[in-house]
Amino acid sequence: MTKNHSNQLVVDNITEGEIRKFKPDIVGITVTTPTFFDVRCNIVRIIRKMGDETVIVVGGPHVSALPEDTLRSCSEINIACKGEGELSMLEIANGNKLEDIVGITYRDGDNIINNQNRKPHDNINDFCFPSRHLVDMKYYCKGNPHVMHGIYSRATTIFTSRGCPYNCTFCAGSVALGRGVRFQSVELVVEEIEILIKDYKIEGLYFADDIFDVDKDRAVNICRK
Known part of the structure; x- marks a missing residue:
């Protein structure tokens, strides 16, 4: 990702002020089952309150196992990355059409679209x-x-x-x-x-x-x- 998109902010101790100042086009969040329903959902909602323009992407073990349930459980999330997310996130950042990106589940209006899984990258x-x-x-x-x-x-x-x-x-x-x-x-x-x-x-x-x-x-x- 850093080879293709240099303007990045990594926020570990997340603050609303930092996100407002940076005005991200995309926010990516790693999700595990123990953290999803409290910490991560709260972070997602804080980000979403700033506006609908930011694309919120989640990934990680919980999302890979339950991508559609993840989107149903938190309506503010736009996209779930299944499995290895490096290439899927790059294609999202490049502005590829979501229907063409393998390895993601995403919202299309009121519908949840589950694309085919991405094969693990060999090298x-x-x-x-x-x-x-x-x-x-x-x-x-x-x-x-x-x-x-x-x-x-x-x-x-x-x-x-x-x-x-x-x-x-x-x-x-x-x-x-x-x-x-x-x-x-x-x-x-x-x-x-x-x-x-x-x-x-x-x-x-x-x-x-x-x-x-x-x-x-x-x-x-x-x-x-």
Whole structure:
């Protein structure tokens, strides 16, 4: 997205004043089930009160599992992104016709239109690296015992793959990311780690892949490098 649309605002501690000042054309919000019905819906309603011009897009695990229900539950939302949202959001930002964008569910008057799902993108190297410069990394990476589970260090999370080869009944991972695993190249993983250490003084990393060592040889290779 940053390669195609440079005028962006990432608001983590959201304030109405910041949004009014920025006057966004599109607002994207990540939704999980525990946060949807209170925090996220309240944020959506605050944004909608500012006017009907802003397109409100939501994505994330909850939306991927229940896209139509998400729109019915919160009438202020315009579009739900299902599964991986990078390419769908880019097409929305580019002004593509909604009926032509796969991987979304959207409003058309009083109707809710559910487009076909987008296939998982094969080469996740295309999505490197996260635009961390748009958020307050000093705040998010300050020493705390939560990222590294009890180890008090300046730490952050990193993803080196997407998906899982298994189909556990309690997990919704395959709904959002599809079945099977797609790997980021070892070289790019190492480059990202080097950037985190150099630019953000990271002391600890939490690999947030569904299963980091599903390919044990690859995992060992990353650790050795």
